[in-house]
Amino acid sequence: MKSVTSLFPLSAVAAALALACSPAVIAAHHSDHGQKVTPEMLATQIVKKMSITQRLTILVGPGYGYDGNNALKTVEGTAGYINGLADEDNGINLPAAVLSDGPAGIRIDPTRDDDSGTYYATAFPVGTLLASSWDTALVEKVGEAVGEEARAYGVDFWLAPGMNIQRNPLNGRNFEYFSEDPLVAGKIAAAETLGVQSQGVGVTIKHFVANNSETNRMNVDNIISPRALREIYLRGFKDTVETVQPWALMTSYNKVNGTYTSQHHDLITDILRNEWGFKGLVMSDWYAGDSALDQENAGNDLLQPGGTNSVSGEEQLSVLEKAYSAGTLTEKTITENAIHIVTQMIKTPSFIQETPSNSPDLDAHATLSKQAAEESMVLLKNDASTLPLYSGQTVASFGIAQYTTRKGGTGSGDVHSEHTINIADGLAAEFTVDSTLEDLYSTWYSENRTEDTDSLGISTIYYCDEPELSDDQITRAAKTDSVAVISLSRLSGEGSDRTDTEGDYLLSTNETDLISRVSEAFHAQGKKVVVILNVPGVIDTESWKSDVDSILLAYMPGQEAGTAIAEILAGVTNPSGKLAQTFPKSYSDVPSADSFDGVDTDDDGTIDTNYYDDGIMVGYRYYSSNDVDVSYPFAYGLSYTNFSYSHPRVVNNNVSQSKENGSVELSVTITNTGNVAGKEIAEVYVAAPQNGLTKPNYELKAFNKTHTLQPGRRQTLDFVIPTRWLASFDAANNQWIVASGSYKAYISPSSDISQITPVTFRVNRPIVIPTTANAMALPSGISVTATGGVVTP
């Protein structure tokens, strides 16, 4: 193998190596002559040496499951490669780059043929759980660990984080995503990006944009108003791009307003690159879209996995070669797109031919995975201080989910971890558990579990029905044990949506039956009942929550699931997570309940169009503006201690003085008024003047979390709201606008602000931020409501 130095001029190589080795790879460097050599300049030099045919090979991946051109290593089980190029005559040695999924960790094969080594990766909590920590420092640490693992295993780009908006609880991939709110999604994605990229590995934020359902995901056309796109679906991506410059971004499968996102010039070039200043590479989702040519012309630089698109049937490289010959794909476009890709490739470990250590610190990452799970779980109910349990209590553990514990979802979001600690083992390690019940469940599980793969053939799943318990068995436990813990789980994954039926959104008859019988028996003995929800997202809680005393929402906690849950139950960790999504009273209350998952407009038996009739009224924006009671509001979460809020104030406001770059700064003092140490998350909700555009009653504009506060201790939390986050999108005039007038800011522990006295600040004159004219326009004939909901034709 030729060394990199024999093929590049030394000055460029030195700069490239410096760039690749430095954690702060984005910073510019200096060559021998003192001239700044940016990655883009170096990439331009490399690409300009390539023939057009060679440049085209960079734009198209090598095909699923094959090594890329000039692949110096194979990492089995990754999602793909970016082709490299070795051309000694022209002085080019660009190694292929390795791409691996996400988002709950690194997804590679754990074993390899003819190799006794193992390549397990750490399964971290899923995105929804991580976001429930509202702790950007913690998420950044998780990102660092993922980046370290990626680097150790020879991975250059991580295909994550996923940051789509959880528009509707039934989206099958919601677990991979963070929140129903774009500020939370944007901040958590930015934190994870910072962590990963600090290790010299790139992220790929995805799926750009509006992958909010999985039904007919490769073709569904999401009809979304420009206002809803800007304020809800694009906004988190914008923030992440502008604040941390992800190396890569993945377009989604779906269409928006008639065009595949990967073929949407408005979206990728006008908005992402030109308005937001995105500097990274844009790749397609796997086999997305129907025209390689349109993708390249739209600015979707890299087609993945490449080869023959199994959906469109195009042999993509030859399609592009022919388009170049025919003049429909220009040298300029080919060159620009190739430079976007190579600019990022030369930052990677593969570029400096780093040999994978294959020995990440899995023990340290397991500890971090557990910590992240514990810091993020949400205590939904805790009547009469049922939790924490104390060590002398005997736990009667019910529910087959204690064995079918789900560490994460299925599909590309799955991670091959060495172990998953199930709830039964977690409880047994922390408490004395009822051994009769333990035997009953473990025997039932080993005799009745079935094994299957998910619909994409990626994940192995173990299923098992609930055993039928007799009244005597339950009554015996109620008499003998101190407390009942009932575990319920759900699975969800890529490729299909959830349903609002029993056994999915609703509890199954067996589960309802188990909860009511166990509760009755334990309550008859004066004993408490705790429910653990090991679920991918929102499920019904309203119909059964009054039967039980405590509910811990564990979501999908990653490989240390059982331990993390048991440690919360035992009070080793005081829960401090809060919901990043609303739990409605009923699925029919969800603003998109009627329009999800779309309609079959041409009567061919397939859903093809999804009219986003809810506009900007997604999640709490809708419930709070329409006085719809919910089961648990957005940002709700209990603690084993209590906190008081005092001295809310506006510290500084220069919005009126400084065009779009100003900010409002606020603070509040939080005091731990209870008996145990804990952390508190506070949010700022802003009610904007209702002049001009119709707005939600209030919207989240900032959040912050305390460090661990001992009883009696306090901390002042600061909040910064940049001017651009105060703006609403005025689609008629293609601009963001911050209305003038008086704003109320509620510094609150949850989105229920009914008990909070607001502080106020003024904006003296409207502030306007222009955008691309008519970008992402709706198809003709579609009208829009005052809050950006499209009216179904």
Ligand code: BGC
């Ligand atoms: C998913 C992406 C994933 C890719 C590669 C696709 O099916 O939608 O999220 O990164 O596969 O595995």
